[in-house]
Amino acid sequence: DIEMTQSPSSLSASVGDRVTITCRASQAISTYVNWYQQRRGQPPNLLIYVASSLQIGVPSRFSGGGSGTEFTLTISGLQPEDFGTYYCQQNFRSPWTFGQGTKVDIK
Amino acid sequence: QVQLVQSGAEVKKPGASVKVSCKASGHTFNNYGIHWLRQAPGQRLEWMGSINRGIGNTKYSQKFQGRVTITRDTSANIAYLELTNLMSEDTAVYYCARLADYQSAFDLWGPGTMVTVSS
Numbered sequence: 054d055i056e057m058t059q060s061p062s063s064l065s066a067s068v069g070d071r072v073t074i075t076c077r078a079s080q081a082i083s084t085y086v087n088w089y090q091q092r093r094g095q096p097p098n099l100l101i102y103v104a105s106s107l108q109i110g111v112p113s114r115f116s117g118g119g120s121g122t123e124f125t126l127t128i129s130g131l132q133p134e135d136f137g138t139y140y141c142q143q144n145f146r147s148p149w150t151f152g153q154g155t156k157v158d159i160k
Numbered sequence: 161q162v163q164l165v166q167s168g169a170e171v172k173k174p175g176a177s178v179k180v181s182c183k184a185s186g187h188t189f190n191n192y193g194i195h196w197l198r199q200a201p202g203q204r205l206e207w208m209g210s211i212n213r214g215i216g217n218t219k220y221s222q223k224f225q226g227r228v229t230i231t232r233d234t235s236a237n238i239a240y241l242e243l244t245n246l247m248s249e250d251t252a253v254y255y256c257a258r259l260a261d262y263q264s265a266f267d268l269w270g271p272g273t274m275v276t277v278s279s
Contacts, residue, residue: 087265096255096269097205103264140205144264148221149195149207 055079055143059152067160072128074155076141081121085145088117088126091154092137100139101126133159162186164256164270171276177244180273182256187268189237190214193259195266196230196241198252206252210259211239246277 056079066072076086084104089097099108101117104124114129128135136159141152167181182194195210209220211230218230224243232239239256254273257266 085264087263089266096257096272097266098269099263099265099267102267106263108263108265108267142205142265147207147219148223151205151207153204 054148055082055146055150057141057143057150057152059139059141059155061155062153063156063158065158065160066131068131068133070131072131072135072157074126074139074141074157076119076124076126076152078122078124078143078145082143082145084120085143086117086119086124087142087144088115089140089142090135090137091140097140128157131157131159135159162268164258164268166254166256166270166273169274169276171278172246174247174277174279176246176277177242178246178275179240179242180254180256180275182239182241182270184237184239184258187258189232189239190234193261194230194232194239195257195259196228196239196254197257197266198254199272200249200252203252205255208241208254213261243275246275248277251275251277 058077060075086104088101091097105117116127118125138154138156165183193212196208209230211218227244229242256270258268260267
């Protein structure tokens with residue numbers, strides 16, 4: 054199985070900060086990475102697909118990048134509603150696998 | 161409203177089976193593959209298997225092979241996940257999710273069904 058590893062595991066940032074989360078794959082997966090936000094008690098919500106495409110309805114402060122084995126999710130100008138846990142997911146090869154999550158707290 | 165509605169929470173004893181349903185509304189069920197994932201308390205999301213659009217071929221994670229069955233009733237717009245021989249480690253929230261082919265991503269999720277396995 055392809056292992057996805059995120060860093061950091063958690064972070065605390067202030068409103069307006071630029072936040073970057075990194076996801077590394079255990080093998081090259083082209084751009085087959087998606088990013089989700091999950092708030093407590095809620096299902097995940099798709100933010101970014103195919104590494105850098107913004108899902109309809111998602112604010113433009115979210116952006117994604119990378120290819121191969123290293124990927125990033127950036128929030129440019131953190132907002133109070135951005136708290137939650139963020140997951141990367143690979144869809145290069147079954148079984149689809151997720152990172153362990155990055156918990157974002159607002160200071 | 162486009163949504164996936166799942167059946168309610170379940171409490172089961174070890175060795176039992178559970179069947180969770182996922183009803184689609186507001187969109188054409190047969191245009192999308194339906195996937196099942198789970199999330200144990202404090203753990204990452206885990207993909208279990210899927211049933212594709214069209215003829216409904218299934219694919220399962222090897223971890224659950226032999227214990228999991230995914231089916232659907234296209235006339236009722238419902239997909240099902242059945243997991244047998246439950247163990248305490250199967251205690252988790254179970255989600256169904258729609259896969260949008262052009263995105264190759266899970267663009268719509270059900271609210272989740274809590275399954276607790278306890279003696």
